Amino acid sequence: MASVTFVGILSELVPSGILPQMTEGLGVEESDVGFLVGVYALASAVAAIPLVSATLAFNRKALLMALLIGFAVSNVVVGVSSSYPVIIAARIVGGICAGVMWPMIAAYGTRLVPEHMHGKAITVIMSGNTLGISIGLPAMTAIGLMFGWRSVFLALGGIVAVIAVLSYFFLPSVSGEKLSKSNSPLAVLKMPSILIVLLLTFLSVAAHYGVYTYITLLVEMIGFAGGIGVALLIFGIGSVISVVLSAKYIDAHLRPLIVVMLGIGGLSMALFLAFKGMAGVSHIAFFLWGLAFGPLVTMYQTAVSKQVEKAKDVATSVQSSVFNLSIMIATWVGGMLLNDSPSAGIKRIVYLSLACFIAAMIIAFLAKRTLRSSPVPASRK
Numbered sequence: 001m002a003s004v005t006f007v008g009i010l011s012e013l014v015p016s017g018i019l020p021q022m023t024e025g026l027g028v029e030e031s032d033v034g035f036l037v038g039v040y041a042l043a044s045a046v047a048a049i050p051l052v053s054a055t056l057a058f059n060r061k062a063l064l065m066a067l068l069i070g071f072a073v074s075n076v077v078v079g080v081s082s083s084y085p086v087i088i089a090a091r092i093v094g095g096i097c098a099g100v101m102w103p104m105i106a107a108y109g110t111r112l113v114p115e116h117m118h119g120k121a122i123t124v125i126m127s128g129n130t131l132g133i134s135i136g137l138p139a140m141t142a143i144g145l146m147f148g149w150r151s152v153f154l155a156l157g158g159i160v161a162v163i164a165v166l167s168y169f170f171l172p173s174v175s176g177e178k179l180s181k182s183n184s185p186l187a188v189l190k191m192p193s194i195l196i197v198l199l200l201t202f203l204s205v206a207a208h209y210g211v212y213t214y215i216t217l218l219v220e221m222i223g224f225a226g227g228i229g230v231a232l233l234i235f236g237i238g239s240v241i242s243v244v245l246s247a248k249y250i251d252a253h254l255r256p257l258i259v260v261m262l263g264i265g266g267l268s269m270a271l272f273l274a275f276k277g278m279a280g281v282s283h284i285a286f287f288l289w290g291l292a293f294g295p296l297v298t299m300y301q302t303a304v305s306k307q308v309e310k311a312k313d314v315a316t317s318v319q320s321s322v323f324n325l326s327i328m329i330a331t332w333v334g335g336m337l338l339n340d341s342p343s344a345g346i347k348r349i350v351y352l353s354l355a356c357f358i359a360a361m362i363i364a365f366l367a368k369r370t371l372r373s374s375p376v377p378a379s380r381k
Helices: 002-017 019-026 030-054 060-080 084-110 115-147 149-170 185-189 192-212 215-222 227-249 254-275 281-293 296-305 312-340 342-366
Strands: none
Touching: 002 019, 002 030, 002 060, 002 084, 002 115, 002 149, 002 215, 019 030, 019 149, 019 215, 030 084, 030 312, 060 084, 060 149, 084 115, 084 296, 084 312, 115 149, 115 227, 115 281, 115 296, 185 192, 185 312, 192 215, 192 254, 192 281, 192 296, 192 312, 192 342, 215 227, 215 342, 227 254, 227 281, 227 296, 254 281, 254 296, 254 342, 296 312, 312 342
16 A cells, blocks of 8 residues: 555655756747646545545455546656646646545555554555655655656556556455445535544645745755755655654544644755755755655644544545645746846745644644544554
8 A cells, every 4th residue: 555655645746856957859848747746646635535425335456546547647658748738638638637636645544553543554555655755756866867757657556567566456345434424525525523634634745845836946946065966855844754753653643643744844844945955954945855755745634543443535635635726726827036136036936835734733732622632442542
């Protein structure tokens, strides 16, 4: 399951790491390549709620196999096409598959473990997301620099095909659930606690992805020593460390974990603004940003999972829609800010990110009832 989220996040974000190469190869603007990330996220956001609801009764393993096939086809088409509209269409297909995959894979995993381990199960599954960003994206960026940007998408298509075969042989078959009024998306949206988690999701994702989508431009603006490769490596190391730590504390200390991660994210943006590319400080800023980013998906999917007992797929699909809609809005706003000047635009994006981090941290600190911890079984106390 972690390997599925690994290729899922790579399919979404690889244009960010090879933005200059895709811009030159397709003869489009930088904001157009950023749009390929945004439209993928928009498709995920639009598809998640209706398609997760429509497929709730499907066998989880069979559904996952269909989604992996969709991922593979989407990446291969992008890798072989020279038409920007065709590439957009392929990205939309991939986004639709992601819109169903993210909420269903987390719920799939939680059905295999007891309640007090739901947070840890989601953390393990979503570690693929962090490893994809920390290891996969730098590796794919390096492949793109060496063999061309098309090789990245073709390689991804091949990797997804291999994962599909492994999933067929090793994942357990789990039946779906029947959709009812009590577990519908509308019922979920009527819960105040869910709305709080959705607001936190929106602010946190916008804070991270508004900058991350244009990370190559941030590296250029601050004159980062080591370039994009070193920046992604340091960011990735921080992400891996935070995922390992969060797996230990997420069930028992969810709210403190969220507050601390948001504070660290805000601090990293402040360091970029205050010290720009100062040697050492900017490296620490990328490390701190990675720390804050690592458990991003896990924290809020765990928070949503704690609010409902049944149809966790539906609840997490609502959260996933907001997650991906936030990416779309962040990339769209970022693209507008970049229209005047890439250097001034990226600085404004960082300021906006800082504001989002601060707002989310305040809300999380006050949300004591919503971000509650899971009770530890008596035998483990």
